[in-house]
Amino acid sequence: MTTLLHTATTPLLDIAYEVGGPPDGFPVLLLHGWPDDIRTWDAIVPTLHAAGFRTFAPYLRGFGPTRFRGADIPRSGQLAALGADLLDLADALNLDRFAVVGHDWGARASYIAACTAPERIVACVALSVGWGTNDPGQTLTLNQTQNYWYHWLMALPRGDALVRDDRHRFTRHIWTIWNPGWRVPDAAFATTAAAFDNPDWADVTLHSYRVRWGHAEPDPRYATLEAQLAADPVIQVPILTLHGGADPCNDPATSKDRDALFAAFYRRMVLPNLGHFPQRQAPEAVLKEVLPFLMHAVGREGSASRVGRCMTHADGATRRSCSKSPASCR
DSSP states (O other), X not given: OOEEEEEEEOSSEEEEEEEESOTTSEEEEEEOOTTOOGGGGTTTHHHHHHTTEEEEEXXXXXXXXXXXXXXXXXXXXXXXXXXXXXXXXXXXTTOSSEEEEEETHHHHHHHHHHHHOTTTEEEEEEESOOTTOOOTTOOOOHHHHHHTHHHHHHTSHHXXXXXXXXXXXXHHHHHHHTSTTOOOOHHHHHHHHGGGGSTTHHHHHHHHHHHTTTSSOOOGGGHHHHHHHHHOOOBOSOXXXXXXXXXXXXXXXXXXXXXXXXXXXXXXXXXXXXXXXXXXXXXXXXXXXXXXXXHHHHTTTTOSTTBTBOEEOTTSOEEOOSSSOTGGGO
């Protein structure tokens, strides 16, 4: 199946996205992370298309051909903004019900959208990030504090200059250290790094990492959304979380013991020996978990009719579903 680049107009953005797969396939939105772009899904989409899914892979705000629609719009990298962008894109695409697969920033956006619009999202896959890890007051282990060195650097003028003036060398270094024992080919990095030349990339990047820790002002347009997330962070959508066991960015422990934040089906899998980009490093291992999860969630005929039933995973373990009580799914 071929993929085509299109543009969707939302209230704030002209979002560039690739679409592929059967025109009548069930829609799956694929959200990349930082520092990455839609090429991160290249080894994933052929299998999803062959299984009958229609995929939409957008460039996030600040990446690639995606552009803000006005000079007066804040170049916010706020996580709530990313979640709102996801839902705005779905509106622009006229998608009422869909599944979402997100990595890194894309995973955070996917969790947020699933939390605030559960009636629209049939299933959510999150890679390399746990839910409930956005709170600036959270307790961090010393190991995770060390892992976030780049957050702290970007709060300083030195980090600002690095992001603005030496972004390719900076991000190539990050790709190298986040994938222990495996080097992403230089050609693959160069292809994706072109997406960082977006004129808003530096502003969005710096704001994202600064606002998380109180070093920048949040965008007031997301105050209501932030309050909603704080008041009720429990997600009512089936969730699959995949985490590389050797991830040196977000330690696997950061996604552990989050069960209380999920009221529906929830499964967390640690993929041994993988770093921060499992979909690039070991797409087969990722698809082994993702494909059965999506097939069970949306049904083999590409409909959402099976959501709400007790789902049996490929490993034979029956988990909670989104509309059954825990007791009824035991």
